[in-house]
Amino acid sequence: xxxxxxxxxxxxxxxxxxxxxxxxxxxxxxxxxxxxxxxxxxxxxxxxxxxxxxxxxxxxxxxxxxxxxxxxxxxxxxxxxxxxxxxxxxxxxxxxxxxxxxxxxxxxxxxxxxxxxxxxxxxxxxxxxxxxxxxxxxxxxxxxxxxxxxxxxxxxxxxxxxxxxxxxxxxxxxxxxxxxxxxxxxxxxxxxxxxxxxxxxxxxxxxxxxxxxxxxxxxxxxxxxxxxxxxxxxxxxxxxxxxxxxxxxxxxxxxxxxxxxxxxxxxxxxxxxxxxxxxxxxxxxxxxxxxxxxxxxxxxxxxxxxxxxxxxxxxxxxxxxxxx
Numbered sequence: 304x305x306x307x308x309x310x311x312x313x314x315x316x317x318x319x320x321x322x323x324x325x326x327x328x329x330x331x332x333x334x335x336x337x338x339x340x341x342x343x344x345x346x347x348x349x350x351x352x353x354x355x356x357x358x359x360x361x362x363x364x365x366x367x368x369x370x371x372x373x374x375x376x377x378x379x380x381x382x383x384x385x386x387x388x389x390x391x392x393x394x395x396x397x398x399x400x401x402x403x404x405x406x407x408x409x410x411x412x413x414x415x416x417x418x419x420x421x422x423x424x425x426x427x428x429x430x431x432x433x434x435x436x437x438x439x440x441x442x443x444x445x446x447x448x449x450x451x452x453x454x455x456x457x458x459x460x461x462x463x464x465x466x467x468x469x470x471x472x473x474x475x476x477x478x479x480x481x482x483x484x485x486x487x488x489x490x491x492x493x494x495x496x497x498x499x500x501x502x503x504x505x506x507x508x509x510x511x512x513x514x515x516x517x518x519x520x521x522x523x524x525x526x527x528x529x530x531x532x533x534x535x536x537x538x539x540x541x542x543x544x545x546x547x548x549x550x551x552x553x554x555x556x557x558x559x560x561x562x563x564x565x566x567x568x569x570x571x572x573x574x575x576x577x578x579x580x581x582x583x584x585x586x587x588x589x590x591x592x593x594x595x596x597x598x599x600x601x602x603x604x605x606x607x608x609x610x611x612x613x614x615x616x617x618x619x620x621x622x623x624x625x626x627x
Contacts, residue, residue: 331451353443373530439508
């Protein structure tokens with residue numbers, strides 16, 4: 304049993320329409336599923352990814368229309384990164400961000416890789432990371448209908464940064480329970496703070512890393528729009544997921560047990576600093592209920608919600624995602 308890498312990251316938006324515009328028209332990602340939050344069907348759950356929404360490429364958003372802004376702090380998922388093919392791509396993105404008035408920093412090196420930090424229109428903290436020197440988990444394939452040229456396109460999720468008050472607690476969970484291994488460390492962005500420690504799983508590389516930042520000086524985060532709800536790790540299949548469920552339960556972590564999300568199967572639990580983790584299977588995937596050519600164009604509902612479609616659609620604000 305070994306986790307294969309990052310499966311997806313789920314964040315919070317207050318405006319699904321503006322979120323859709325940013326992630327498809329600015330970042331050029333594909334909307335691979337327009338569905339609802341299965342725990343609150345009155346709001347959208349949007350999934351973006353590569354051409355097929357392969358595991359490891361999925362960035363998802365729960366719409367919470369009345370959400371206040373995120374109050375950044377500790378015990379949080381504090382940065383999502385997105386992979387691009389090489390250093391040249393970051394020059395393209397820097398110019399694109401300047402042309403489109405996207406808040407961004409200058410390219411800089413992090414853990415030996417060229418990176419470019421930026422924010423979406425709700426203040427979500429994001430990072431483009433170059434795979435120029437990367438080895439490890441394979442990247443996805445950019446969508447050929449993206450407004451971004453294929454050679455510069457986003458190829459999947461990169462390292463996820465966790466900011467915690469007590470690093471040892473998170474390290475205990477990810478190493479002793481989940482099997483991550485320490486890969487190295489690099490200086491903090493804040494003077495006088497401890498180095499950020501890098502852990503990896505599976506084949507390693509940008510698609511399989513957690514970066515742990517300890518910040519005892521920060522109050523806990525208050526989650527809102529522009530914040531991150533949870534990070535999910537890849538499990539090969541349902542049979543292996545059931546073994547993970549047994550392992551998490553034997554370690555006496557309160558957990559969700561087996562959850563069928565239709566597009567994948569899951570387990571949820573919180574690590575010792577309170578960050579929500581999910582273990583999710585690679586399949587069956589997002590083309591199970593829609594034609595691959597038309598993913599994300601209409602509202603998709605899993606079979607257990609289909610009987611309530613009329614009621615659900617009546618409560619949702621229309622969101623036009625059909626391709627022209």
